[in-house]
Amino acid sequence: MIDFLYGAAALLLLLTGLGLARMMWGPAPADRMMAAQLLGTGGGAIALLIATASGITAIIDIALVLALLAAFAAVALTLGEPGTKQPDGQANP
């Protein structure tokens, strides 16, 4: 069972790792960010699998933090899209 869990974690790592191709090719920043999002979700799943396989329950907390903050980075990308002005009159490049 433990081998199966580690195997599943490895498979997930490979599959989410393929998402790096999207990070490199892009072309838009949103496409690249989607690869980071995929890695955040996949990373959470991998952490959960390793936590169960190794019996170190603290690793579950890492999955928790990854799940919580993965969405956060995507929101951050909406800051400062080029060519817009902020309502307080400050030019936003």
Add this chain to the structure above:
Amino acid sequence: MTLLPDLALVLLILTAAVWTVAVRDRRDAVIGFIVVGLLLSLAWVRLNAVDVALTEAAIGGGATGLLLLRACARLVPRPAESVLPHPAMWILTGLLCSVIAAGLAAIVVMPVEPPATLAPEAAANMGELGLGNPVTVVLLAYRALDTLLEKVVLVLALIGVWTLTPEQFWGGAPASLRAQQSSGALRLLAQVLPPVGVVIGVYLVWNGADHPGGTFQGGTVLAAMWLLVMMADLREPPEIRLHTLRLLVILGPVVFLVAGFAGFWIANGFLSYPPAFAKPIIVIVEAALALSIAVILGMLVAGPAARAPR
């Protein structure tokens, strides 16, 4: 057989890191940096360093990414080609980086025999303090002075950012963090996520005494939730002249210092705790520090004041 997934992870980290350095667009490089942070956090999991993995996931994946993306948005755009440095600079940078990498690799590949470690002694005395997490014991008891100075540096960093405020805006609020298009989805997220996030942040701080977790991770999660609310335009960043804000910024270091000086009377000296009260003191210091870290990180991302005080 078990080596293969680890090798794949190393390969992924190297690929993402090289791409991050090589890519020309600033924002793409920041996204690459976030990806490297996520992968590194998995690497720390594989090395059984759960505390480091948590920090990397919270700070590398979340807070630093936002900080850098906001910096990108504020910088004047320049065509990518015009910023190429002199070739000699390239070679020098490459050489220095290679020396550092080779040095680190040498230390890892050829360790000192017998390995110089204080881990057995640190673990042997843990019982006296009543804490279960060796990392917290080292951070807040054995090497408390380092941790104290580290928090003071955070306050100095915030003062540094605030000194960039133009004269006429001093005391006012930082520029709004709101996203360009106000979106219902973002508002919903900013209303649903923070209650959960605040619980997880407090949990990480509380848990830090006995299990992996701690002030910095918890404080970062709290800061992230506050920033999310500001980005969704539910709250504006506070004016930097507010006394409550400034008190919160110095609360952690002040409580830490008070606990430190109290050590002269109730224990053996600066930053030492009497065994019977070690755990309550450390938990109180941690709670105050987490609050200060959350406020400082939030205000660091918000940046210097950009509006006149009302």
